[in-house]
Amino acid sequence: MRDVVIVGCGGGGPVVATELARWGLDVLVLEAGPRFADPRRDWSRLENDANNPLTGYFRAGPGDRSKPAWSRDLPEDMFVWQVAGVGGTTLHYYGNCPRAARGVFAGYDGPDAGEYDTTHRFPFTMAQLRPYYRWVEATLPVQTAAMGTKEERFLRAAAATGLPVCDTKEPTEASFRPQENCILQPGGTAGLAPDPSFPQASGCTFCGHCLQGCSAPRGAPRNLTAKRSTDNSYVPMMLTADVWAPGGRPAELVTGATVVRVHTEGRDAATRATGVTYEDAGGARHRVDAKVVVLAAGAVETPRLWLDSGLPNPNGWVGRGLTDHHLDWVHGIFDDYTGSSKGASSSARIDFPGYGGIENTGLPPAFEAFSATYSDHGTHGVYTNGSPAGDAGADAVGRLVGAQLLESVSNIDRVLNCLVITDDDVEAENRVQLSPAMPHDPKGTPPRITVKHRQRSARTRRNREFLARKAVELLRAAGARKVYRADWPPLLLHIHSSMRMGHDPSDSVLDEWSESRFVTGLFVADNSALPNSLGGANPTLTTQALATRAAERIMTRYFGGDPWVRNGTPTVSTDPRITDAVLARNL
Template sequence: MRDVIVIGAGGGGPVVAKELAAQGLDVLVLEAGPRHADPRAQWTSFENDANNPLTGYFRLGPTDRSKPAWFREWSQNSFVWQLSGVGGTTQHFYGNYPRAYPGVFSGYEGPDRNEYDIEHRFPFSYAEMVPYFEWVEATAPVMTAAMGTKEAVFFRGCETLGLPVQTTKTTTGPSYRPQENAILQPGGNAGRTTDRDLLAYPQATGCTFCGYCFQGCMRPVGAPRNQFAKRSTDNSYVPMALTADVWAPGGRPVDLVTDAFVTRIHTERRGGALTATGVTWRDNASGAEHREDARVVVMAGGCTENPRLWFNSGLPNPNDWVGRGYTDHFFDWVIGAFDDDTGNPKGVGSSARLDFPPYGGLENVGLPPALNAFSTTLSDSGIRGQYTNGRGPTGPWDGPAGRVMGPELKELVAGGLDRLLSVLVITDDDVERDNRVTLSALPADENGPIPKISFRHRARTARTTRNREFMARKAAELLRGAGARKVYRIDWAPLILHVQSSMRMGESERNSVLDANAESRAVRRLFIADNSALPNALGGPNPTLTTQALATRTAEKIFQRYFGGDPWVATGAPVVSTDPRISVRLGELGL
């Protein structure tokens, strides 16, 4: 019997695994997708090869790319951008690690207290969360982002809005700043040259400004895996978990099995309480099923797969909140066209942000060509100004919102991507009961009944809609202030990328699945440690840091409650994921 089984090796699962392995527990991690152990051989910078949702190496599917991707049902105009594999969606994130706004936590008494989603707060205080934020920030490690021309242009626009520069990690009011992100600062030749021969490790360290963050990170060339620039979990927490016996006194390395799709969580009655006892998982290649038992089971399969596995396991749902509250950040995309070079596709994808609690935030995003084309066409308003009777919203942008096509598109891209600046609108989205994951009536796949995502994106709350409109206007004002000659608002259809809260923790049993320790209210010894555990949309900030901080806290609670251990975050010092001892051990393991 194992001590702990962790289901999923994405953004949260490896955090729990690493922390508990460091305490000497026997931890098994089961990941449904592939492990890209040698990205230099397995990946490319071709966008379709990476991001095609059916055939790309970043898709939701098994290691064997000749086999079909795993299907989900969604009937509304939206796109669910998630993937399987070690590292999960952090493989194509941009490394942005802002903290959640204090206003989304219990006990917040600021003057804007009632401007947040007050029905769905964290069941503990922001002050209690701070040590866990700090632990993750030190471990990843998180630092001030490397910046270039596009950030200078973004800040030029911020200056015209009359907001102060933020100098703290905690956001206390409207402000702007460099991103706090988990991408190693460029060192040596990195950021100073485009000569490939000079960008090999150790002559170059950290970010090489390649501009392909979304295709994973495999640079600098020749670097050990835990020295790759972007701190996706496959480059940070997973290497630490696999080498816990080297850097942690008394630690025990995690066992990681990939292509292992968990199809059932087993339970039994103990002392009158339903208790998790283990899992059944299916080998994607052979189809063989295996049973593993454990003292504790941690679900970290994501906001869509966690409810699916819960339902397929026949687990109880006494308040009908399993799978409900499927929350995103109701994104939008605003583009400025400039006469001068903006450096748009170069360097770290996103290194500057503006926060405007309690509405949400803005961040600059540089994209390579195909993703840039995708971002300008994902509209809920049709073609801008044509065939729509002006349906797209109007405001301080040029004409009605919508996708840019025809002569306007030619004009927009005439100067190349280097004369554009794109701003992502990220709102504080209310948790809505009717946005949910259920089981589809369509035929099951090899892993059981498939999930159905019901997302009522045209029925947002008045507050969510207000937040999006407010931040879209701020984005347009920022771009005008930065010197854009034209500003286009796309009015994105839902891009389900920052998805969270489908298995939310909460203050009340009435509308939450998890208690304050992230343990299931209905099943003992069953915890959740990914975005689905988040109780709300965090006020708008990107979710990875908060998810990993919460997962660190959850690991500590597991160790205290079920293994008689003492807390360590308040008293210990984290080991940085770039520790050279980890590099040496990974080399010994052929990694």
């Protein structure tokens, strides 16, 4: 019997494991994908080698790339971009760590309160989550992003459009700022040599390859690698809890472990989680009994596993309410140098509370071409798909081909990109369910993912058009010679809310502590637990804050922990020792 078993080692699972391991619990973490033990050996900087959804080392599939990726039933034109393995999708994310907008929390009464999805707010206030934000921000750590040429161009253009500088982590007016990200600041020779080595170089080396995985600087220990994906931050801590935490116990990690069933006992309101069964890389099955089960497999796999295990779903909301930021892409072509491919991939942002935001995004050439040719609008100048999106004032809208595409990617450092990230509404028909058509694969029944792209709520569509127009305005202010809008189909890069917590039991799966309303002792600690789309903020920081909060709840409710102190170290409270306790982990 284990104390806690955690399914998934991506953005949220290692957070729960770290917190519980430092309190001395017996924690087992099961990850279906691989562990990249030596990134310098296992990774390249080749875009297709890394991110091909069928064969790349960053894909939703087993570690053995000769085996097929996991099946997914996609009835619509969409691209689901997730990564399996230790670190999960944080392996290729940009490290952006903004807090959620204040307006998405209970109790918010600001002048823009009515601009948000008021039906699906957090079931607690921003003040109640703020200590957990501070804890994660100190742990990773989260810092103001390093600036380069593309960021300077973006921020100067934002000022030229009349927007003010934001000087807070929780903006309440339209404003611009550097990103708050979890990428260590460059130091020493970082950025001054093609492949700088540790310890002469530290932090971000400005290589521009965030999407292919961070292993810089060369020779740095894993916990000092620049980008703080969980394989570089929380995973080393969960595996060494006995070293840095008095009374701590290291978590156990098993990779290539595909969980095929969550077990329960009892019925109706007395249903309780009792453990899981997983299949190892050799095909053998193992049952693990545990006092508490935590699902952290992601916003697609967590509801799929729940449904495939036959767990209770009395209100029908397991898998429903998926939000994805209704992303879009606007990019400008310049006659001079922008440095788009250099440095951390996204280090500047504009927030429009109640609408969402715009992020500057630098891409390598193949993904720049993908972004310019991924369109719901059809091919510019050839045909349209009848998309309701307009041009937002751009010179063209739709998929670029021929000379226009060549112009867009021929000099990657004369481009400036804007990623449009909306605050989209929770809508019941956007969902994850079991496929009624596809045969079982080694994980069980494949998931069907449905996003009603063209039938979004009026507010979601309003937000996307508003932000696309603002992106065009910004690029023109930056000096772009031409501006293009892609009008993307669903690109499920930020996926949330498919197992949402909420204040209303009729349309939520989890309570305010991330525990299932239907199965006691069963928690969710990934993006699926988010109650909404956070006002357009990138999701990982908030997911990790919620995961920390869930870990504290597990400890205090199921293992008799003191809510203030355990084994001589403070929990995530307003205890003044918080900074010292967190910094001690990273020594």
